[in-house]
Amino acid sequence: MNQNLILRLSVGVALVLVILACSFGQATPQAEPPPPPTAILPPTPEATPEAPPAIEHKDVPVDLPYERTSQAGDQDSSTTANQKRAPGGDRFTFGRYERPFNANTMDQYFPELDIINSIFYQDDAWIYATITLRGGDKEKHLSGQYGFEIDSDLDGSGEWLILASNPASTDWNVDGVQVWYDANGDVGGRITVGADEYGNGNGYETLLFDSGQGDDPDLAWARVAPQDPTTVQIAVKTALLTGDPTYMAGAWAGRDLNPALFDFNDHMTHEQAGAALIELENFYPIKELAELDSVCRIAVGFQPKGDEPGLCVTNPPKKVACPSGQYQCYNFGNQQICVCVP
Ligand SMILES: [Ca+2]
Ligand SMILES: [Ca+2]
Ligand SMILES: [Ca+2]
Numbered sequence: 001m002n003q004n005l006i007l008r009l010s011v012g013v014a015l016v017l018v019i020l021a022c023s024f025g026q027a028t029p030q031a032e033p034p035p036p037p038t039a040i041l042p043p044t045p046e047a048t049p050e051a052p053p054a055i056e057h058k059d060v061p062v063d064l065p066y067e068r069t070s071q072a073g074d075q076d077s078s079t080t081a082n083q084k085r086a087p088g089g090d091r092f093t094f095g096r097y098e099r100p101f102n103a104n105t106m107d108q109y110f111p112e113l114d115i116i117n118s119i120f121y122q123d124d125a126w127i128y129a130t131i132t133l134r135g136g137d138k139e140k141h142l143s144g145q146y147g148f149e150i151d152s153d154l155d156g157s158g159e160w161l162i163l164a165s166n167p168a169s170t171d172w173n174v175d176g177v178q179v180w181y182d183a184n185g186d187v188g189g190r191i192t193v194g195a196d197e198y199g200n201g202n203g204y205e206t207l208l209f210d211s212g213q214g215d216d217p218d219l220a221w222a223r224v225a226p227q228d229p230t231t232v233q234i235a236v237k238t239a240l241l242t243g244d245p246t247y248m249a250g251a252w253a254g255r256d257l258n259p260a261l262f263d264f265n266d267h268m269t270h271e272q273a274g275a276a277l278i279e280l281e282n283f284y285p286i287k288e289l290a291e292l293d294s295v296c297r298i299a300v301g302f303q304p305k306g307d308e309p310g311l312c313v314t315n316p317p318k319k320v321a322c323p324s325g326q327y328q329c330y331n332f333g334n335q336q337i338c339v340c341v342p
């Protein structure tokens, strides 16, 4: 009996203590005001580096000017892709490439890397390049890198390289857009445009603009042309040229347009690079230099004399003796060199 009574009393006391403890436990937080909401959810340490301050853009391109400045077409490799070769326009020696194929076998053709046309436009604020590809990739995307070089002193070697990677939006944006500069002037090596063994410099080594990062967050933009999913449009401020409105410009497309390897034909031998023309039997097929296309340069803001190195040859000589009757001419140094094509 006594033991039962003691046990019941103990349980009763314990219950009272638990109830009192709960009461005190509930009373404690009510005694202080709840912390403000900002303190309840402090930013996680991981969130900080992923959320840099938003870039404020002031200068955004709108529409391209109505009148184009200059235009240069380019070979359409889809016409010969089933023969695992380019139809023309691939001359490593003269710094021209038509290689929208995979290396070594050339049994994969990439329409998203095959430029068929390039047009440049200019207004007071912007230089615009429009680069039209043969098509999109299997998902209908422009999944390569696209860009253009600017040669402002017309000597055949570029000073700036503007690149846009994997453009996806039809709205102007800076994502994946870069502007590179050759500060030490070694792009082109000793023989501008042409291949030489001595130009193993550092190419475009200075990154002026990277997806909105840089002194001017609005320096360069890109978009997929709203009316044409196979054309990429790139805009860069004319202020880049520091007042000189004359230049030559040439378009590029590639899987990996490494700025440090400009000019490509100064950073490897012809044997290493290979060739996309089957008739160049000592070099065919393409090897280390693959998945790449370039266009000859066009004059913007001036009437070219015609012998500017790297310039598109618009008035080739009327008669060049070739078995097929077909030939292509290149501006190389101060002279024009024409080669037969089959
Ligand atoms: Ca092409
Ligand atoms: Ca130059
Ligand atoms: Ca060179």
Ligand SMILES: [Ca+2]
Residues within 6 Å of the ligand: 182, 183, 184, 185, 186, 187, 201, 202, 203, 204, 205
């Ligand atoms: Ca350099």
